[in-house]
Amino acid sequence: MKFEKLNYDKKINDILMDIYKILDRECSHIFLYGSTSIGKLSYKINGDKVDFYSDIELIVIPKDKKNENNKEYKKKLMGDMLVYIKSNENIGRLPFIDINPVSDDFFHNTQIRISTYELKHNAICLKGENLLESIIDVNPENYNYKIQNIEIVKGLKVLLIESYNFFVNRDTTSVLDFERYNYFLNSSYLNVLRTLLPLYNRFELTIEDRVNAISDLRNDKKIVKYFGRNVLNNFGVLAENKRNCEFVTSSDEFFSDTVDLYMNLLSFILECDNSELVDMVYNKKDILFCGEDWKVEMLADLTVFFLNSLQALKELVISCNLSNEKIELIKKSYDKLLYGENAFEFKRIVEDYIAMEKDRWKIIGSKD
Numbered sequence: 001m002k003f004e005k006l007n008y009d010k011k012i013n014d015i016l017m018d019i020y021k022i023l024d025r026e027c028s029h030i031f032l033y034g035s036t037s038i039g040k041l042s043y044k045i046n047g048d049k050v051d052f053y054s055d056i057e058l059i060v061i062p063k064d065k066k067n068e069n070n071k072e073y074k075k076k077l078m079g080d081m082l083v084y085i086k087s088n089e090n091i092g093r094l095p096f097i098d099i100n101p102v103s104d105d106f107f108h109n110t111q112i113r114i115s116t117y118e119l120k121h122n123a124i125c126l127k128g129e130n131l132l133e134s135i136i137d138v139n140p141e142n143y144n145y146k147i148q149n150i151e152i153v154k155g156l157k158v159l160l161i162e163s164y165n166f167f168v169n170r171d172t173t174s175v176l177d178f179e180r181y182n183y184f185l186n187s188s189y190l191n192v193l194r195t196l197l198p199l200y201n202r203f204e205l206t207i208e209d210r211v212n213a214i215s216d217l218r219n220d221k222k223i224v225k226y227f228g229r230n231v232l233n234n235f236g237v238l239a240e241n242k243r244n245c246e247f248v249t250s251s252d253e254f255f256s257d258t259v260d261l262y263m264n265l266l267s268f269i270l271e272c273d274n275s276e277l278v279d280m281v282y283n284k285k286d287i288l289f290c291g292e293d294w295k296v297e298m299l300a301d302l303t304v305f306f307l308n309s310l311q312a313l314k315e316l317v318i319s320c321n322l323s324n325e326k327i328e329l330i331k332k333s334y335d336k337l338l339y340g341e342n343a344f345e346f347k348r349i350v351e352d353y354i355a356m357e358k359d360r361w362k363i364i365g366s367k368d
Contacts, residue, residue, distance in 0.1 A: 190239060
């Protein structure tokens with residue numbers, strides 16, 4: 001099997017083989033991608049057990065066509081994996097195994113983004129025809145940074161959800177929770193380079209190559225203005241920490257720095273100060289995103305909502321207090337995301353009525 005050439009410990013190879021065998025029964029094509037496929041899986045061997053930090057990511061084409069692009073089938077496959085990893089006595093810290101069932105059209109119709117560029121060049125075909133060759137390659141001529149910028153919005157979304165869940169449950173946080181969250185922040189921080197470097201026509205496939213590339217740009221005036229030399233140096237430190245699964249930074253400080261980094265990236269693209277970033281996202285949304293008007297508008301609304309929410313969470317984490325001003329900004333951006341002014345309050349009222357109407361107002365009969 002091809003992953004045996006990746007120089008992992010035998011325990012890792014055995015686990016990957018078990019995963020393959022489970023998928024082999026129902027899938028005609030199996031592709032391994034992400035850090036696992038390039039020999040960069042983050043893990044530690046503790047005695048006779050493996051502690052995983054990286055996700056294990058796979059794309060499959062099911063034998064049964066009704067399971068292609070099927071969310072329920074995805075849940076079924078991931079459920080099978082969860083049963084397996086929990087039963088494996090050699091696994092200590094459980095990995096998240098992400099499996100995406102697709103059709104072969106997925107490989108022919110991919111958007112030109114850095115994620116698909118990585119998939120084409122870094123993934124391994126474990127079974128079936130190597131459809132990776134069908135993916136359009138990325139180069140300076142066909143690359144559109146406005147398409148890639150959707151990854152910024154996704155990054156902000158995941159940063160908000162993961163950070164909210166970590167900090168609001170901090171009183172029950174275990175050592176594993178702390179390590180998992182810090183590993184996530186590390187990945188989020190380094191992922192900024194995936195969007196920043198292509199703006200300079202630097203298309204790199206690994207974290208190490210990106211860290212080296214950003215070092216080459218450390219004298220670029222615009223880079224220094226928006227990110228500063230300390231941040232540029234920090235990329236190298238975090239890449240080393242991720243490789244060695246080391247977690248020494250305060251979660252509060254690390255979260256705050258990561259929020260600032262994403263704001264700096266957006267300000268860099270829009271050429272504005274962080275203090276005016278929200279207004280610039282609205283006013284210059286056509287510089288950030290492309291597509292139909294409704295899509296560009298929605299991406300801008302989502303970006304502003306995530307920025308306001310992350311700023312509020314940052315304030316809460318740092319000072320254990322959240323100002324009314326921050327709450328109003330979140331409500332305003334959420335209202336705009338929903339429909340318009342007071343849309344959230346209206347939504348709550350209608351949903352409250354729907355929940356109560358069968359018991360409280362039977363006189364008008366069924367809503368059907």
